[in-house]
Amino acid sequence: MRFALNHIISPRQTLAQFFTMAKSLGCSEVEIRNDMKGTAIADGTPPEAVRDAAAKAGVTIITINALYPFNVWSEDMAERTTKLARYAKACGAKALVMCPLNEGKAVPRASLVAGLKGIRPILDENGLTGLVEPLGFHFSSMRTKAEALSAIKEAGGEVTYKLVHDTFHHHLGGETEFYPDRTGLVHISGVSDPEVAVNDMLDAHRVLIDSHDRLDNIAQIKTLIAAGYKGPFSFEPFSEEVQALANPAAALRTSVDYISSSLRS
Template sequence: MRFALNHIAAPKLSLPDFFATARALGATEVEIRNDLPDIVGTWDPAEVKAEAGKAGVTIVSINALYPFNVWAGDLPARAEDMADYAAACGAKALVMCPLNDGTPVEFDRTVGALRAMKTILDTRGLTGLVEPLGFPISSLRTKAEAIRAIQAAGGEGTYKLVHDTFHHHLAGETELFPNWTGLVHISGVIHPDVSVADMLDAHRVLVDDQDRLENLPQIRALLEAGYDGPFSFEPFAPEVHDAADPKGALKDSMAFVSAQL
């Protein structure tokens, strides 16, 4: 398996240090973000590309365009700006997340957004990585529904899925779609008392032997089904972000996962 690093795994590291840490851990694929930390809003894309080249890492995605399935207001302009940035910094794809505030979004509206976004992505040679969010309040919870929308939009050549082990577990989805999967996000939940319905991003830590999300069975099943892309660490818990030795913590999690597989 190929490990990758999402910058949220060590958000207090500067961009050059984050890239260097990834390489030191044996990962040559990284994800940059537009929230925590906001690399897109604070770095010139040409400088990001130069730093990636120095470190010898590939930027697999920018995370994330939100809410991609509400194609209104400033979203079209933000989508074009992010796609321009991705092309300029050398990123291969944009992660696209659906509205997640309890407001339903009609299927046809999601399809329309995918059609509109397809032109933006195709003209810049980018892939759209659609990431269903498994929260009960999410407007697009399952990968099966995302695939149905992509097919309705004629987007088979443009879009892939993000299989997020946290969201897969929350959604209760059992089917895997390895041929549709372009990226896997991995994180664990170890809090013993929180119910699945109440799990939040703040509960997401690095994967270890206390994990409740069945990361290892998910990873094993994806590999056995033919997925050969990166597995990117994406923990959101404050205790991970505040770790005194983020590199050491990531190294330990990588070693645990690798040993179990």
């Protein structure tokens, strides 16, 4: 498996610290974020500094996470997309993760398709892939990969866009279909709280994967690998319990070992 790390795991670390931790764990691929206060990109760190820090640590920035809400197309969204895409190109990132409106409001399909059409030339100009991530929450405006793929086809974006298979959102969205040939990235996280109902699961419940996982992560990972997916599996736990860990590297090693041994068994 190609394990990768998303900076949401340890938001208190600087980018340089995060990159160094990733490399120490054998993860040479990382995701950085534009939605965390006090860290690059939000603090105005020049993209060249991010690029140099990644090169020094020996890691590749696979994504900036995320362009939001990509399916509500407007002049402002076009400007923000252009700014983020240029930053991604300059810092060496390979792709932008793209998330739909997630505020309990419906978004017409025409707006979804318009967003994909509008974003495509911006990504192409900057040599980036768009990684479209459905959010399985019941209040999300785009819950399934099937819906995303249909809109991508209508927008003529099969070359520019790929899917994010998020094991958490796959479970919440009640999806059964896997699209390994259209998947460019897999986000992995677990839910171990035995009390929370599936429909009530939120980002705050997302922890590192262990034997108490309720999302069938191991089964999802096995299915993707067996079907030919060869891309990265990126840890993306949002729980404050994980983010506050004094030694996140040790916890990540434990989760990596659990996943690896489970796949072998």
